[in-house]
Amino acid sequence: MPEIGEVARIVHYCHKHLVGRTIKTCEAFADDKVYGAVGCSSDAFQKHVTGRRVTGAGQQGKYFYLTFDKSPHAVLHLGMTGWMKFDAEETGYYRKPDAEEEEWPPRFMKFLLTCEEETVEGEVRAAVQSAFVDGRRFARIRLVVCEAEEIRNVTPLKENGPDPVQDKDVVTVEWLSALLGRKKVPVKALLLDQANLSGVGNWVADEVLFQARLHPEQYSNTFSEAQTKQLHQSLMEVCTIAVETRADSKQFPEKWLMKYRWDKGKKGEVNKLPSGEKIVHLKVGGRTSAIVPSLQKKTGPVAGDVDGENEVAKPAKGRKAKRKVEEDEDEEDVVEEKPVKASKRSRKAISYAEDGEDELAKPAKGRTAKEKVVGDEDEDEVAEEKPAKASEKSKKTVSYTENGEDELAKPAKGRKAKRKVEEDEDEDEVAKEKPAKASKRSKKKISYAE
Template sequence: MPEIGEVARIVHYIHKHLVGRTIKTCEAFADDIVYGKVGCSSDAFQKHVTGRRITGAAQQGKYFYITFDKSPHAVLHLGMTGWMKFDAEETGYYRNPKAKEEEWPPKYAKFLLKCEKETVKGEAREAVQSAFVDARRLARIRLVDCEADNIRNETPLKENGPDPVRDKEIVTVEWLSDLLNRKRVPVKALLLDQGNVSGVGNWVCDEVMYQARLHPEQYSNTFSKAQTKQLYDALIEVCTIAVETRSDSSQFPETWLMKYRWDKGKKDSNVLPNGEKIVHLKVGGRTSAIVPSVQKKTGAVAGDVDEDGETKVAKGRKRKSKAADEEDEEDEEDPEEKPVVKKGRAAKRAKATPVDEGEEEDVMAKNKRGKKALKVEDQADGGAEGDDELVKPVAKTGKGKKVTPKKAEKPATPGSRRSTRTKS
């Protein structure tokens, strides 16, 4: 997924090929997800952008925006696979040497911009075409109606945290310390939240945590002042280098984890040059690369991770089914709602016996809702003819407590026994 360095690369090429140019034509291709999810449309985008002059481009974390000589302006997010391509040169941060020469316009294009040959500020500029592509349709394209200088105070940029490279006057040690102590979440989850910090993605965050020698699962509010300073220094350094090199990994320091982390699952190869082992684990649902020998846990840690970084299998009772949970909730809401249900042989032996009208009214008056049927169990003493005994439903009087009412006593009549088949 494109992160702060990859977005910086996009902005670089927009400045190189488009800023100062007039868009002769804009062909936007209908997509109710890429445009529609943010309240825009391909028709609206095409109509506004055609004929506009591009006055600038910049980024805030994973977002970038293109300003025109007339409002509204374009704010874009690359999603997982979005990119800006130019027919003048290759703009990707890596290229598969076996890949075939791509046709133009490229596949999965969401819009296509064309600029004719022209002179800009005394400089002759050749004709150029640019396309925004996204195969997975997770990118977002929108128009924001505001003054160009005020665009970062509008949605969606205002909902995102400061950019650690562009907003260094905001992102200070004191600011980071306050952010860490406001929440109790795994520190990696906090840094990945774009509402806290803009532009930090998975690999950048892992690099920051490795350079700071901190464990990504440790709770954010458990770090000392010295550790917070280490985290701040690593955050600024990693993000700045990523932006300045435009995410060209060949220019990254040789000491960076990013250069060696991609051999997950390969025996004896997922190690640093000094022999330290790289371990992969899940943090907040994201695959994380750490070096356990230097990233020690010094405070409370989310999850259950051993010293080598491997996730342990938690032991304990199995999780109850959803149906069982719902039954428990119903019982808690109304403990007297359900009578005891007999199972097995007891259920087979249970017999229903008619209840006299007076007795029925008495029992129903004691029942909270008056909807439960009485259950009568005919019990014989040692198999001999004996007394009929009326058994009332078992009631719950509290959480988990069951109380069985005393059996009603009736005078015995020698030699007689009322049968359920006896006609009244």
């Protein structure tokens, strides 16, 4: 996901090719998610942007904006894979585009801006086209009505925390210390929460914590004054360099973890720093975190040290696993869920919270297993039930609750096995009988409880 440095790159090219220019045409393409999710529409965007002169471009964390000579203005979020492309030059930051990506106009466009050749402040500016693209549709495009200089004081930017680079006068050591003390969550989750800080994403948070020599799982309210100062210094340095280099990793310092975090080398080798320290990957706040355990020591309580509080949920694994990403997600709430152990093929975590009490339900195992949920069930009685054992091929648990009495019935084994149930059976007499022995092919176990 584009973070503070990548967004700074977009803003750089917007200044270079759009600011001071008049948008001759704007062709917007309908998308009920990219536009509709934030109360905008492609028709409205096209109408209000066409003919406008771009007066400025800026950012706040993961958001960037374009201001015009007349309200409304555009505020955009890149989501997971969004990007701004220009036909005049390549704007990518980490790899050379393939032939398909170099085609113009590009695929997955959400809007296409066209500026004709014009003279701006005595300088002849060549014609240029710019396209906003997003294949996964997590990006967001909206219009905001306000004065250009007030754009950061209206929704959605006002709901986000300060930008470590744009708001250095706000993000002080004292400010960070107060923020850490107000929360009781893993420090990485705190850094990722955009309501706390704007622009810090997964790799930036990992780099900040590595440079500060802090463990990502340690609770935010457990750091010493010296550790807080180190965290602040690392935060400001990493974010500033990311912005100044416009996320070009080739320009990052050689001491940075980012240079080695995904370099696993030959088969069988593990990630490691040039000095030999091992790099491991773990889940914090539902995100993969790179950490060097020999350098990032735990000096206080971490998420796993407290039962039932602030534990990390692991997302499903596998190529086909899908992850739901919501804009402005409250990551503090996400990390408080406790994962449920399930089969590798279908790891599902279901958490229920009511009146301050949390329960974790384990989904049935097997591809065809189904769970029956009955409303208004007596939870006190159900909690005392002991599940019946069934065959591995078809584990089924059937519970019956009536008048405060619970029974667990086990289905017969074998495809041809049948169970005869008689109505109005005298259970007192049957309970005294000794069950007959069945053949190996159709063993039947019948239990009666009263």
